[in-house]
Amino acid sequence: MFSKISRYRKLPNVTALDAQGRLLSSKELRLLPKVTGTFRHTVDSGDRLDQLGYKYYSQPLQWWNIVDANPVFLSPLALIGKDALVTTRFPVDIAGVPPWSSLFQALQSVLGVEDVEIADDVQLVQQVITVGGQTTIAFVEQVTYFVLVTYNRLNVTAASLASSIAAVGFTVMPFVDADQVGQEIIIPPQPVG
Numbered sequence: 001m002f003s004k005i006s007r008y009r010k011l012p013n014v015t016a017l018d019a020q021g022r023l024l025s026s027k028e029l030r031l032l033p034k035v036t037g038t039f040r041h042t043v044d045s046g047d048r049l050d051q052l053g054y055k056y057y058s059q060p061l062q063w064w065n066i067v068d069a070n071p072v073f074l075s076p077l078a079l080i081g082k083d084a085l086v087t088t089r090f091p092v093d094i095a096g097v098p099p100w101s102s103l104f105q106a107l108q109s110v111l112g113v114e115d116v117e118i119a120d121d122v123q124l125v126q127q128v129i130t131v132g133g134q135t136t137i138a139f140v141e142q143v144t145y146f147v148l149v150t151y152n153r154l155n156v157t158a159a160s161l162a163s164s165i166a167a168v169g170f171t172v173m174p175f176v177d178a179d180q181v182g183q184e185i186i187i188p189p190q191p192v193g
Helices: 049-057 060-068 100-108 158-168
Strands: 013-017 023-027 040-042 085-093 113-131 134-152 184-186
Touching: 049 060, 085 113, 085 158, 100 113, 100 134, 100 158, 134 158
Parallel strands: none
Antiparallel strands: 013 023, 040 184, 085 134, 113 134
8 A cells, every 4th residue: 555645656556476486466667757847956965855855845755756856876865965885085195106006905905895996187287497598387297196985984984994095105185075965956846646
């Protein structure tokens, strides 16, 4: 039995055989609805799905309309930046040859770490140089390296990962989570019926 505001209430019943040959009753597969409208909400660190449902539809149980309108997120909690699996970007600096192999071994041995990647950002920076006795302005490449770590924040913290990176020989600058806070999500119109 489904409540009158359930997204499954109007779906037809179907029956199917399970692996043991029993006939089971269920609902038909619910496809995501086509979203119209362009209203957006900027995610805040204090957002909760039930509060967003109440804010936009006066009904906290209507949060699933917002989730349906944002199918790029694999879980409802990822939509508001509260997913257990998070990616943090650690800017690093090192003198000499970076010990990438040691870094990968150290981080992949940490319980909860799912993935480790290295990224770089190259910018052209003005620099005054002297060539043949003449001073001139040249554009020089400045490279910044980042360690992107995807991990389960229920098992490990960003601060402990930063300590693991520093223990290998890197200098870790302030890090940031690559989450949904500050990003926009779609708020569809309230469904009719």
